[in-house]
Amino acid sequence: MTDAPTLPNSLRSGPDDRGHFGQFGGRYVAETLMPLILDLERHYRAAQADPAFKAEFDDLLKNYVGRPSPLWLAQRLTDHLGGAKIYLKREDLNHTGAHKINNCIGQILLAKRMGKTKIIAETGAGQHGVATATVAALFGLPCTIFMGAVDVARQQPNVFRMKLLGAEVVAVESGAKTLKDAMNEALRHWVANVHDTFYIIGTVAGPHPYPQLVRDFQSVIGDEARAQILEAEGRLPDMLIAPVGGGSNAIGLFHPFLDDTDVEIVGVEAAGEGLDGKHAASLAGGKPGILHGNKTYLLQDEDGQITEAHSISAGLDYPGIGPEHSWLHDIGRVRYEPVTDAEALASFQKLTKLEGIIPALESAHAIAAAERIAPTLDKDKIIIVNCSGRGDKDIATVADALEVKL
Amino acid sequence: MTRFTTAFAKPHPALVAFITAGDGNTAANLDALVAGGADVIELGMPFTDPMADGPAIQQANLRSLAKGTTTADIFDIAAAFRSRHPETPLVLMGYANPMTIRGGDWFAAECAKAGVDGVICVDVPAEEDPELGPALRAAGVDLIRLATPTTDTARLPAVLNGAGGFLYYVSVAGITGQQQAAQASIDEAVARLKAATNLPVAVGFGVRTPDQAAQIAKVADGVVVGSAFIDIIAEHGDAAAPHVEAFTRSLADAIHGAKEIAA
Numbered sequence: 256m257t258d259a260p261t262l263p264n265s266l267r268s269g270p271d272d273r274g275h276f277g278q279f280g281g282r283y284v285a286e287t288l289m290p291l292i293l294d295l296e297r298h299y300r301a302a303q304a305d306p307a308f309k310a311e312f313d314d315l316l317k318n319y320v321g322r323p324s325p326l327w328l329a330q331r332l333t334d335h336l337g338g339a340k341i342y343l344k345r346e347d348l349n350h351t352g353a354h355k356i357n358n359c360i361g362q363i364l365l366a367k368r369m370g371k372t373k374i375i376a377e378t379g380a381g382q383h384g385v386a387t388a389t390v391a392a393l394f395g396l397p398c399t400i401f402m403g404a405v406d407v408a409r410q411q412p413n414v415f416r417m418k419l420l421g422a423e424v425v426a427v428e429s430g431a432k433t434l435k436d437a438m439n440e441a442l443r444h445w446v447a448n449v450h451d452t453f454y455i456i457g458t459v460a461g462p463h464p465y466p467q468l469v470r471d472f473q474s475v476i477g478d479e480a481r482a483q484i485l486e487a488e489g490r491l492p493d494m495l496i497a498p499v500g501g502g503s504n505a506i507g508l509f510h511p512f513l514d515d516t517d518v519e520i521v522g523v524e525a526a527g528e529g530l531d532g533k534h535a536a537s538l539a540g541g542k543p544g545i546l547h548g549n550k551t552y553l554l555q556d557e558d559g560q561i562t563e564a565h566s567i568s569a570g571l572d573y574p575g576i577g578p579e580h581s582w583l584h585d586i587g588r589v590r591y592e593p594v595t596d597a598e599a600l601a602s603f604q605k606l607t608k609l610e611g612i613i614p615a616l617e618s619a620h621a622i623a624a625a626e627r628i629a630p631t632l633d634k635d636k637i638i639i640v641n642c643s644g645r646g647d648k649d650i651a652t653v654a655d656a657l658e659v660k661l
Numbered sequence: 662m663t664r665f666t667t668a669f670a671k672p673h674p675a676l677v678a679f680i681t682a683g684d685g686n687t688a689a690n691l692d693a694l695v696a697g698g699a700d701v702i703e704l705g706m707p708f709t710d711p712m713a714d715g716p717a718i719q720q721a722n723l724r725s726l727a728k729g730t731t732t733a734d735i736f737d738i739a740a741a742f743r744s745r746h747p748e749t750p751l752v753l754m755g756y757a758n759p760m761t762i763r764g765g766d767w768f769a770a771e772c773a774k775a776g777v778d779g780v781i782c783v784d785v786p787a788e789e790d791p792e793l794g795p796a797l798r799a800a801g802v803d804l805i806r807l808a809t810p811t812t813d814t815a816r817l818p819a820v821l822n823g824a825g826g827f828l829y830y831v832s833v834a835g836i837t838g839q840q841q842a843a844q845a846s847i848d849e850a851v852a853r854l855k856a857a858t859n860l861p862v863a864v865g866f867g868v869r870t871p872d873q874a875a876q877i878a879k880v881a882d883g884v885v886v887g888s889a890f891i892d893i894i895a896e897h898g899d900a901a902a903p904h905v906e907a908f909t910r911s912l913a914d915a916i917h918g919a920k921e922i923a924a
């Protein structure tokens with residue numbers, strides 16, 4: 256959780272007491288869930304004020320997750336691009352291989368505090384499912400992961416990982432059988448089991464207070480990056496770049512810098528086959544609407560029916576985005592740029608060859624944006640790119656895209 | 662007198678029947694509901710992501726959308742229903758996004774124009790009332806609120822504030838069409854709700870048979886049945902109307918006579 260104080264006119268003070276970031280966010284849930292959401296908010300407020308909660312969170316991040324994650328100067332990538340100096344925030348080196356675990360640690364501590372005895376979560380590619388199953392194993396709680404049947408079929412290694420960790424994996428057959436449908440099914444299960452079940456949402460979306468608490472748990476990324484760059488360079492960076500699906504790794508990096516107006520911030524949306532074709536760029540190609548408990552930019556038709564998202568990166572394959580990102584987009588504090596499947600695929604290979612770091616396809620989207628931007632900046636400029644996860648999970652997808660038979 | 666007050670002033674409890682717009686021959690099925698004795702009709706607005714619904718209504722939503730049902734089609738269905746059936750209250754039930762995408766004011770005006778009496782929006786709780794509530798009330802359309810087993814006494818006044826038409830008691834913490842609540846818990850909940858509001862209280866979720874409906878009708882002002890109708894439409898497709906009418910009649914007989922048997 257972040258320590259930096261927020262000022263009255265700070266961009267870091269949101270959401271308001273009704274869970275809104277400007278017009279976005281809120282608590283659009285069925286009445287059955289509403290009392291639980293309010294209860295969760297009360298417990299979260301108490302946890303925030305409890306030094307013991309923070310101490311346990313920090314201890315687990317340090318000794319179980321392996322934090323702080325390094326801030327790596329990517330010298331060969333920098334030299335290759337010939338512009339701004341590029342640092343990578345190495346979330347890929349966390350236990351379970353991505354930033355997702357930070358949030359799962361925080362939420363399972365909340366579950367324990369609330370006396371909940373069962374854990375559920377949704378997952379797309381399986382990264383959040385693996386992270387949730389991991390903390391459930393650590394705390395000895397039974398865990399059910401909802402995963403679209405299509406994703407189950409194409410992410411078998413992660414399905415097996417979750418099962419090894421003791422989780423039950425439910426293949427969701429409704430709708431398009433991907434992440435959005437997994438989230439619907441997790442909400443359906445939760446509504447029938449609210450008395451003993453805690454829902455660990457994997458990104459900065461869902462009803463308030465989820466977007467806030469997930470952001471707070473992920474802000475360790477930006478807090479560390481800030482201290483690390485000050486130590487390495489003696490100053491703040493000129494730019495931050497992070498990939499945005501729901502947007503938890505991005506908000507985690509961005510949030511501690513929102514009030515530093517000299518730091519330019521770029522979020523990278525998945526443009527899939529291009530904005531004219533199938534994509535997952537909710538800000539570039541969507542409009543505000545209500546889904547999964549919050550108001551935010553969504554891919555939808557003129558009647559408000561949700562349309563299918565597409566990205567080569569399963570972690571970005573979602574037709575919405577966290578409400579705080581929608582707000583940061585509307586007020587212009589963060590610039591959101593699209594990167595296509597093809598660009599991400601090229602950057603995946605480039606980073607692997609130049610730095611010996613295989614990035615997640617999600618992270619490769621941010622690398623691609625850095626490749627586009629860095630050469631246009633002077634060599635004394637500094638960019639921090641969030642390497643949000645490692646790419647081992649994507650090897651089969653990449654091989655397939657490159658028409659390599661494994 | 663609104664159509665709701667007339668419907669709930671009848672000397673017997675009300676059958677509130679739900680079907681999904683655009684699933685099967687909706688106009689014929691609506692007529693069958695009225696002919697069979699339904700007192701209030703809920704017309705579901707299909708949505709791609711019906712989070713509060715079980716498999717039966719999920720599939721009905723998808724079948725309807727696959728046939729290309731639009732919001733304009735739903736208002737056409739509603740307006741045509743109103744011209745054929747001037748007295749039966751009609752409720753649109755659905756999710757926030759299709760209802761608010763063109764703004765709450767637009768939706769409320771269309772409801773009023775089509776002769777829709779009330780709206781149930783599953784994912785706009787009292788806390789998000791500004792999204793739809795003020796616009797509906799200004800247009801003279803009742804916003805029907807949901808109370809659930811998790812709605813405690815402290816919270817109930819907030820749920821009732823701004824509520825109209827009737828109060829819909831969701832008798833199980835869960836999704837539509839699944840398990841039925843224990844009768845004792847329904848009796849207790851209805852008594853608690855009726856002590857807190859003058860609105861009629863209708864009970865739904867998991868009610869599938871005339872026997873279940875009759876038990877609930879002994880204490881409630883209305884009984885909501887949805888998934889069981891959807892199953893009939895799923896089975897018989899465009900030829901479902903006679904089956905819908907027969908099932909409606911069996912439910913209506915059970916519900917309308919429930920209090921006489923009790924007395």
